[in-house]
Structure formats: C-alpha cells, structure tokens
Amino acid sequence: MSVTAPQGFEAAGVAVGLKSTGNPDVAVVVNRGPLKVGAAVFTSNRAKANPIIWSQQVVADRTVEAIVLNSGGANCFTGSFGFQTTHQTAEKAAELLDVSASDILVCSTGLIGTGDEAFRAKVLTGTEQAIAELNADGGAAASEAIMTTDSVSKISTYQRDGWTIGAMAKGAGMLAPGLATMLVVITTDAVLTPVEADEHLRAATRVSFDRLDSDGCMSTNDQVSLLVSGASGVEPEAEAFRLGLIDVCTNLAVQLQADAEGASHDITIQVIHAASEDDAVEVGRSVARNNLFKAAIFGNDPNWGRVLAAIGTTRAEFDPYDVDVEINGVRVCTEGGPDRPREDVDLTPRATNVTIDLRVGEEAATIYTNDLTHDYVHENSAYSS
Incomplete structure (x- = not known):
C-alpha cells in the first residue's frame, strides 16, 4: 500500500x-x-x-x-x-x-x-x-x-x-x-x-x-x-x-x-573506530567514490590497496599504517600491511561488505555504494537517445 x-x-x-x-x-x-x-x-x-x-x-x-x-x-x-x-x-x-x-x-x-x-x-x-x-x-x-x-x-x-x-x-x-x-x-x-x-x-x-x-x-x-x-x-x-x-x-x-543502473555488486562500507562520525563518513565516502576501487570490485578483485589509497586523501584523523581492512569477512589488511591472502575473499555474491577499522576512536558510519560496470557506462551513454 x-x-x-x-x-x-x-x-x-x-x-x-x-x-x-x-x-x-x-x-x-x-x-x-x-x-x-x-x-x-x-x-x-x-x-x-x-x-x-x-x-x-x-x-x-x-x-x-x-x-x-x-x-x-x-x-x-x-x-x-x-x-x-x-x-x-x-x-x-x-x-x-x-x-x-x-x-x-x-x-x-x-x-x-x-x-x-x-x-x-x-x-x-x-x-x-x-x-x-x-x-x-x-x-x-x-x-x-x-x-x-x-x-x-x-x-x-x-x-x-x-x-x-x-x-x-x-x-x-x-x-x-x-x-x-x-x-x-x-x-x-x-x-x-x-x-x-x-x-x-x-x-x-x-x-x-x-x-x-x-x-x-x-x-x-x-x-x-x-x-x-x-x-x-x-x-x-x-x-x-x-x-x-x-x-x-x-x-x-x-x-x-x-537497483542502481548497471551495478553487479551492492557495496556496504562500514567505517569503525573513527575519531568522529564526520571522519567516518568522509573516509567511507572516499572509498565509495573511488573509481579504481569500484572497478576492482566489478572484476571480483579484492584490491585493498585501493581502499588505503582512497582514505589517504581525506582529512580524517588516523594513521594509514595502523588501519585494518576486511572484505566479505576476510581481513586482508592489518596495521597498514597484508594479512590473509586476497584469494580467500569471495566476491562472487552481489552483496559486498567492506569494513575499515581506523583504530583511533569510538565513532562509526556506514556508506552504501555500487561497483563501476560496463552496463553503467552503456546505460548512461545512451540515456537521452
């Protein structure tokens, strides 16, 4: 109704x-x-x-x-x-x-x-x-x-x-x-x-x-x-x-x-242990808007280096060499370095969950985004035709 x-x-x-x-x-x-x-x-x-x-x-x-x-x-x-x-x-x-x-x-x-x-x-x-x-x-x-x-x-x-x-x-x-x-x-x-x-x-x-x-x-x-x-x-x-x-x-x-145009992955980015909620939002959004990261997810590539590169452009309070990154339940990065092998991450499901632990505070925020696909480019290149 x-x-x-x-x-x-x-x-x-x-x-x-x-x-x-x-x-x-x-x-x-x-x-x-x-x-x-x-x-x-x-x-x-x-x-x-x-x-x-x-x-x-x-x-x-x-x-x-x-x-x-x-x-x-x-x-x-x-x-x-x-x-x-x-x-x-x-x-x-x-x-x-x-x-x-x-x-x-x-x-x-x-x-x-x-x-x-x-x-x-x-x-x-x-x-x-x-x-x-x-x-x-x-x-x-x-x-x-x-x-x-x-x-x-x-x-x-x-x-x-x-x-x-x-x-x-x-x-x-x-x-x-x-x-x-x-x-x-x-x-x-x-x-x-x-x-x-x-x-x-x-x-x-x-x-x-x-x-x-x-x-x-x-x-x-x-x-x-x-x-x-x-x-x-x-x-x-x-x-x-x-x-x-x-x-x-x-x-x-x-x-x-x-229902986002052409998307093949729905990506939920959770930023935890931030110094402030604003910091958590800024960090999550930096990843959500990073085309290299989004293209990697489209290709089923758990490229966590692109996550760290993206959050390093923000003004949020954290040490980039003391950050953990988890993708679909697998911690692929700890303290700014490699953890479990990338091949342990299964990115075939549509639902993709990324957790970024800034390890500096108690605030958190969640950002929702999608991957960058061929279909997205096609749909929007022909929108007015």
Whole structure:
C-alpha cells in the first residue's frame, strides 16, 4: 500500500504518455488530515529544477495538502516556461482539491532540458486524471508512476503502537548525497508538530539517503517529503518515531542501492573506530567514490590497496599504517600491511561488505555504494537517445 498505508491518505498513478513505455507517469498523493503538516529536504545542488524552486517556497510554512509528481521529464533548465508549468500544475491540483496552490508540492524526474506545450498539457491532464482516481489503495500505482530507469518500484511501511509510516521512492542513477537523494514521499498518521516533522525527517535522511553514494552524481531534482495526517490520533514518543522513520528511509536507500543502473555488486562500507562520525563518513565516502576501487570490485578483485589509497586523501584523523581492512569477512589488511591472502575473499555474491577499522576512536558510519560496470557506462551513454 506504500504511501496509503497510514490513515488519512489517498493516492493514484496514471499514464498520459510522458513515457514512451505507456506505463504510469503522473502520481498524486493527498493528505485528507485532520493535520496537514509537511516537511521536506532538497538537493543541495545549486542547479535546481523548477519543481524544487517551487516546493521550497511551498514547504516554508510547513503546511502541505498534496504532492503531484511526474516522470518522463525533469522540467529543469526549461526557463520561465518550465516554472509556469510547475505553477500551473499546483494550481490545477489546488482547484480540483479545493485548497490553496501554495500548499501543493510538485516533483518531476526525467531528462533535463526538455519541456514544451505537449509536456505541460500531459502533466496537467495527468494531474486531473490522477485526482479523479484517488483512493486509499492507490499507493502501488503512485509508486510505479514515479519510476524512470528504475527496474522495480520501491515502497516501505512501518507500524507501531497504533501509528503507521508509509513511503515510496524512485531512483536508479545520480544517487549522491545533498540532504536528499532521488524522489521520496513519506506519509504518516502519527500526530506530529511541524517542528517535530522537520527535525525527524532531517535526522532520518542524514543517516540513510545522505549515506547512499552510488555514483557520486547529484541530481537537480532530489526531494524527500514527509506528509503528516495525524489521523491515528496517537502522539508517538519522539525516539520511537525517529527510529521508525530511520528504518523506513534506510530500507528505501538499500532498495535504491540494489537497483542502481548497471551495478553487479551492492557495496556496504562500514567505517569503525573513527575519531568522529564526520571522519567516518568522509573516509567511507572516499572509498565509495573511488573509481579504481569500484572497478576492482566489478572484476571480483579484492584490491585493498585501493581502499588505503582512497582514505589517504581525506582529512580524517588516523594513521594509514595502523588501519585494518576486511572484505566479505576476510581481513586482508592489518596495521597498514597484508594479512590473509586476497584469494580467500569471495566476491562472487552481489552483496559486498567492506569494513575499515581506523583504530583511533569510538565513532562509526556506514556508506552504501555500487561497483563501476560496463552496463553503467552503456546505460548512461545512451540515456537521452
């Protein structure tokens, strides 16, 4: 049920021809209340798509009635025409829902730099059709409508003590941190204040989507939105809700990692015994973005020297000659030197786990990435053709 698992939400996904596949390409999620609380985090890319510029204004007062999403076109670098398209999309939804356009979030995903009258007409038609088809079981269709190069839709739910969280996500490429990664819509029927919703969302994205670094490329359209209906009437304990939200966000991040374009290995990099959490993140990310390391994993080569070379470029506190590296349960490096033979490491499974022990403190962090494959290069070389 995805985003319609919590009480107080309806959704729909429809096909209007934005995608050549004929699959659903416009989704609408509506919060029926009684609360209409909204929070969102956005890409930190200075190059922002028109829906991001619009939605940043909408969420400022923490009131959100609905969100309209389209795939098949990013509506980015499309000038004033593109911003007018986003504005008209919100106005169309507001008119049909009898609410204010300033309370409608808008998201788009697809190819950058394209958009014309036909695109606008299809988005507006899709918005109208989706609102006409809104229902409490529409979460699955909505999650399919936001897919682009995704091979599967991504959904997650969490239930506890009378309240529920539901979510959907899209993303298979351009997965790199910037407060958010890809498009995500999260709903909950818990009772939260606007401040609580914003704080919980930022805390959850910080340790989930912000730690997903599949290819080091940051999108112009990334947005994670949280809509709060309060329909359960339950005010959850803060820590319990935050842990539930982290669970949902991490689950979606791992699903996105598993569907990364052309990847053959899902690499989980755990950095332990760091002097600070920031150090652990910096070290893990340096490995996740190292193309030599990622190519080695693609070739089933446990080349731990590339790990040490990568972390040596960071400003983190550690002694490079006192670091341990473990790959898929085999410690191949200890104190900056060889340990067990490389041939002891089995890299044939898709799941690949790398543990880096900095041996200087008590902090840790986990980064999620993928290998660098021929298929990734092929898919992205032909993306717009």
